[in-house]
Each structure stands twice: as structure tokens, then as C-alpha cells.
Amino acid sequence: MVLVPGGGASLLLHGRRPGNADLPLRVATALAAGYAVAALVAFALALGGWLTRPAFLVALAAASATLWAAALRRRSGHHRRLPDGHRMELVAGGGLMVAISVILLLRFDPVANLGSAGRWRYWADALEMADARRIPAHSFQWGMTVEATHSKVILNAFSAALSLVAGRDVIPAYGALLWLSVLGWGLALWALAWELGLRRTAALLPLVSLAALHVPVVGWVLHERAASNQAVYQAEDVGRMVATAAAALGVHAIRTRARPEAVVAAGVLGVAAATHLIPTLVMVLLVTCFAVALSLLERRAAPALWGVAVGGGAALATGVVWVLSPGTLGFGAGGASGYRAFRGLDPTALFDRTARAFDYAEGRSFYVPLGDLVRDFGVQATGLEMQWVVVAALFVAACLGAVWLARRLDGDLRAVPLASVALAGLLFCAAALFSHRGSLYIPATFGQRRLFEYADLPVLLYLSCLVELALSWLPRAAARRAAIAAIAVAAAMTLPWLKAPDQMVRQGRAVARVISDVNTHVPCAQRLLVNRRTNGLFQTLTGRVSVTEGGAPYLRPALLDQVLRRISAAGRFLRAPVADVGYLDRMGIGYVALLPGEAASSADRLSDIGLATVVFQSSSVTILRVTTPPAEDPLPDGFHCVTKPVRV
Secondary structure: OOHHHHHHHHHHHHOOOHHHOOHHHHHHHHHHHHHHHHHHHHHHHHHHOOOOHHHHHHHHHHHHHHHHHHHHHOOOOOOOOOOOOOHHHHHHHHHHHHHHHHHHHHHOOHHHHHHOOOOHHHHHHHHHHHHHOOOOOEEEEOOEEEEOEOOOHHHHHHHHHHHHHHOOOHHHHHHHHHHHHHHHHHHHHHHHHHHOOOOOOOOHHHHHHHOOEEEOOOOEEEOOOHHHHOOOOOHHHHHHHHHHHHHHHHHHHHHHOOHHHHHHHHHHHHHHHOOOHHHHHHHHHHHHHHHHHHHHHHOOOHHHHHHHHHHHHHHHHHHHHHHHOOOEOOOOOOOOOOOOOEOOEOHHHHHOOOOOEOOOOOOOOOOOOHHHHHHHHHHHHHOOOOOHHHHHHHHHHHHHHHHHHHHHOOHHHHHHHHHHHHHHHHHHHHHHHHHHHOOOHHHHOHHHHOHHHHOHHHHHHHHHHHHHHHHHOOOHHHHHHHHHHHHHHHHHHHHHHOOOOHHHHHHHHHHHHHHHHHHHHOOOOOEEEEOOOEOOHHHHHOOOOEOOEOOOOOOOHHHHHHHHHHHHHHHHHHHOHHHHOOHHHHHOEEEEEEOOOOHHHHHHHHHHOOOEEEEEEOOOOEEEEEOOOOOOOOOOOOOOOOOOOOOO
């Protein structure tokens, strides 16, 4: 689905002569363009209501054949050979990517995804699209019909096509998507660093980004969150892969003034934004910072104009995709406009399981104090706890050092340290702006929670420039050996820990037992009341409706209020069912599934008043049948009843 159309697109774009683009960019382009072609084919079919397995395979085969035919007919004309001569570094980087791909296959257990509650909405949305054969305008969540969101419509279309081709089983599908997206992101980072001019240290960027860095002797563990981030599949993984590869292509276009590459980079960034917006925003900022820095150094407006063109083209492509899609984007206001307090509490924080007063930000200039923001930025960027004054001083020193580095480095690499400090500054300023304008938890902390995840990228690029400068002072042969040695040391400090954490695998197996019990003991087309909130777990793995399951409506004020009321009503009923004996009938619930915690007491309360009877009980789950179950309703799109245990 990805490599065949992507290989043709990469060959068509870069030509058959090696001087047009180096190996990292060609491979990264193949993955990103392949995803874009497959996703856009599925999206176009879904717009017309024709998304079926035969139609998708025929359309994708036609697109792939067209790309390959055009690529093979094309003659490589004028090209500009970029100065590199770093074949050993390319070999080392390629070998490293092969090693990462093997490690991902051997050491990553897709069952670990079951241990994470927030992964399943993506696949549920994809199944709904596949069943409807079109982009649905509505979705059945939280026991009711709601307007569907399409901010990730391209990812939904790609996943829907994948479910049609490879089957609906989400666990192997997530395993394949995790392998593709993590390896693809590593390749894209390698290409990005290479195109920025980091020849000897290009392979270091994916190494220290994909896995935690374990420093011996002192016992430091830097970038520790990578262990869990890369262990389970998330939509952002695919968005990162595509956006980073497109950024590498955009940098290449800016450096070489290549119009086709600029157009493709803008289009692929648009696809990335409709896959996951956050990494795309970061990469557009990086490309723009690089272009502006290059313009300042060259004292010419052309690079900056090329950067603006790529970013503007990406915004246009994203807008076209979103406008064509039915439903809602699901983005709301950043302040309190439209939101109502839920029992005096901030509804966005409450849904995130945090109790915070609705008027928490009253009288504050910033929801999160600036000092705390600076300190947290330092932690996310370096992995080290520092006082905010130290972080600020380091940033000022980095700015001064960037000017010094720009005078010492050669070629377009001079722009990288300037772009790095500019990107770091923009990420922090964006977080401060959200904190200043937002009065509720989720929108006000957006920059701190989401943008700061990329705070280490400018730091790693900056440090790579320092290493490149140091290596440039050595004789050529010695510099090459030192670079290879650095890659080997970094690999030894990261790759052994590139695996799914054992705890997440154990949690996943425990959840698999719960799902298997539900599949075995709950009839199809019966609605469930579960004492845990989920976002798509039961829909994707059991094909049954849970009235406490659905997407997170953080930025949809009216829906958020409805959902909180439904969650609260379910909790009140389980704690005191005698106070609302009509709840089960009103919600159309036929079975109750109680997970460990207060399962025993809740089951006893339901049984004592004759509302439900225990039909199955284990250490993992207690299942009760409602005494007078409602008539079975047809399952909505996206729900296919599963009666077999989960295979792990």
C-alpha cells in the first residue's frame, strides 16, 4: 500500500541520477509520498461513496502504475550535484536504519497497545468510514449519535483502506502501523538532518529521538518518554513520519530552488496536517525558520519566499481537504467561551481526570506561570531538572552561540543553529500565548502538553552543529572515524532499550483477557455499561456498544457537557442503583461489565435489587445480564460483533 506507489513517486520526483537527491531523502520521500498517494486515493473514493476493497485496489494500482510509468519514461535532465562525499556516513546511517527495522519487528509486541486507553478512536473512526463506504457525517459514541470530527480525515481514510485490504483486526494492524511510522520517522529524521547539511551526525538524530538515551556511570536517562511514546501506536506517529519527511523535502527545495520538490513538499505537508496537525505545525515552523535564517545569511529574500511558499501551499492543501470533508473539525475556542462549569469545575480538566475550579485562571495573567513554563521547557528539551533562571540563561547563551556558529560553519549548515534557537523560541512563545489567552485547563496548557514534546528537536539540531564543527577541525579520515564511533556509542546507549516496556505488555495481556471474556459471554447487539471510560476499545475489539465510550470532546463545549453528564449518571447509578432503577432501560443497556475496583460491591447492589444477574465472574471482569434486557437494535456502522477471544 505504501512502498509501491511511494517508490514510483520518489523516482519520478528525484529522477534516476544520484545527484538529484541523496539516499536518505529518496527513501523518506518514498514512505511519505506512498502514504500520501494511498490515503488520497482512499479519501477521494470516500468522498464519492465508493470506498470498497475492489475499488481501492484498482485505483491504487492505477495510481502506482501511472507513477512508475512516468518515472521510467522520464529522463534526468539538468541536475545540481550537492557536495557530500560521505559514503561511509551514508552506509552507517543505512545500516542503522536496517537495525532499527529489525529491532522493531523482533522486540515490539503490538499487544502493548491494549495497555493504553487512548489508541482506539482512530481505528473506530476508520471502521465507520469503511462500513459506510464514505466519510460519515455522524458517529455513534457515548450511547448517542454525535457529529463526526474530520481533523484526522486523511488518517481515517488510510486506516479504512487498510482495514478493507488487511482485515478489521486492530492488534496486528496497529503493529504494522507502529513499525511503519516509527521506522518511517527515523528515516525522515535522517533525511531532514542530511538535507540541513549535517553530514557526519545525521544518523545521530533518529537514534536519540526514537529511544531513551542511557548514560553510563552517572546513570542519567535522557528523553525517557520515548520509551512509552514509541512503544504503542498513536496517530501522531504517522503524522510525525509524513510531516518530517515533507520538511526534509521542503529544505531540499529551498536549498536547490527545485520547484517540483517544493510543490510536493507543500502537498505532503497538507496530507500530514489532515493526519495529525501538531507535528505538521512544528515542521512548518522549522522549515520557515531555516528559510528565513538562510535569507538573512545570504542577504537575499529568495530562500524566505520559498519557505513561505511551502508553508502557504501546505495550509492551502489542508484547507481543501477539510472543506471537502463532512462533519466538524472539532476545534473550539481557547477561552471559556461556550463552556459551562460542571458542578463548579472546569469541564476540560474534569474530563482529563483533574479537578480544577472553573474560575481557576481568574486574576492570573498566565494560566501556567511563566517561570513554570520555562522550567518545564527545559525538562522537555534536555531531560534535566533546572531552575527557570538557568534555562533562560542557557537559551540566551545558545542565541549568542548560534551567531558564532553561523560564522564558523560552512554552506547552508550555517542557518541551522539560527533556525534551532528560533524554533525553540517560537515553541515557547506559542505555549506562553496559549497560557495567556486560555482560561480553561486543556486549551491553556496545549502548548505545554503538546508543543513541548518537540522541544528536544531544536536542542538536538544545535548540538549536532557543534559536533559537526568539532569534527571539521580534524583530518578528513580521523573525522570520519570519529563520526562512525559516535554513531556506534549512541547506538549502544539507545538501541538496547528500544522495545515495548514489559509493564505495558503485561497490562495489554490483562486487557486482552477482559475483551475475550466480553466476546464470549455477551451476546451481539447488546449495549454495555462499563465502569471505566474508554474511547473505542469495545467498539474495535468486541463490536459492542459501550455507553461510556467515545472520543474526547475537549474542544466541543456543548458535547463535552453532555458527555460529562452521561459519565456522571453512569457512575451515580453504579454507586446507588436503587436511586435510579430506570437508568438501564432508559439507556437501552442489556449487560453490565465491571472491571476490578468496586466491581464486587456494584455487582452485589445490582443483584440485590433484582436489576441484573451475574453470568460470568473472574479476576479480570464481572459480567451481569440485565433482568429485562431491551430488544436488540441493529449495530451502527463501525460495529461488527466479535465472538472469539482476542489472539495475543
